[in-house]
Amino acid sequence: MKKWSKLQKELYLIIDGKIDFQIHCVVYPMRGDRATSPCPRYWITIGKEIVFDYPKDFTDRNGHVQHHNRFVSEDANYPYYCDVSLISNLIREYIDTPVTDILTRKFENDYWGLTDILRAADKRIGKRRLDELRDSLNNEAAQKILKLRFKTLAENNTVTKE
Known part of the structure; x- marks a missing residue:
C-alpha cells in the first residue's frame, strides 16, 4: 500500500474541487499492557463540517465498534486493527x-458507506448521472455532498448563460 499522502493526492484528482471536500487519515498508537495497536481515524469534511468520522460514527453507546456490519464483542481482538488498511484499500x-x-459497481468491502460519499463527490460523474445517484442513495453525508454539487453546477450554469 502506498503512503496515505499519495493515496489522498490521487483521490483529490477525481474529487470536485468546488465543494471543499477534504479527507484525512491518522493512525494513533494505542498502548496497552501487552502491546501497542494502531487505531485509525479517517474523517471527511465539507467546509468545516465533519460528514464522515471513523471510528466515532461506528461505535455504540458502550464504545464497541461496528465492524463488518456487526458489533464486536468485548472479548474480541482489537476491533480497528485491520481497518487501517481496509479503508485505504x-x-x-x-x-x-x-x-x-x-x-x-458493488464494492464488497465497503462496510462504512464510504463509496457512496466518494461517488457523490466524484467530478467524473456529470449532472445526469448525479440525478440518478441522488435518487438511489440514503447516505446522509452523500446527500449533503450532492446538494453542494448541484448548487455549484447551477451557479456555473448561471455564469455561463450571462
Whole structure:
C-alpha cells in the first residue's frame, strides 16, 4: 500500500474541487499492557463540517465498534486493527474503478458507506448521472455532498448563460 499522502493526492484528482471536500487519515498508537495497536481515524469534511468520522460514527453507546456490519464483542481482538488498511484499500479500489462502472459497481468491502460519499463527490460523474445517484442513495453525508454539487453546477450554469 502506498503512503496515505499519495493515496489522498490521487483521490483529490477525481474529487470536485468546488465543494471543499477534504479527507484525512491518522493512525494513533494505542498502548496497552501487552502491546501497542494502531487505531485509525479517517474523517471527511465539507467546509468545516465533519460528514464522515471513523471510528466515532461506528461505535455504540458502550464504545464497541461496528465492524463488518456487526458489533464486536468485548472479548474480541482489537476491533480497528485491520481497518487501517481496509479503508485505504477501498479508496484505492474506488480510484482504480473505470468511470463507466462507478455507479453500478458493488464494492464488497465497503462496510462504512464510504463509496457512496466518494461517488457523490466524484467530478467524473456529470449532472445526469448525479440525478440518478441522488435518487438511489440514503447516505446522509452523500446527500449533503450532492446538494453542494448541484448548487455549484447551477451557479456555473448561471455564469455561463450571462
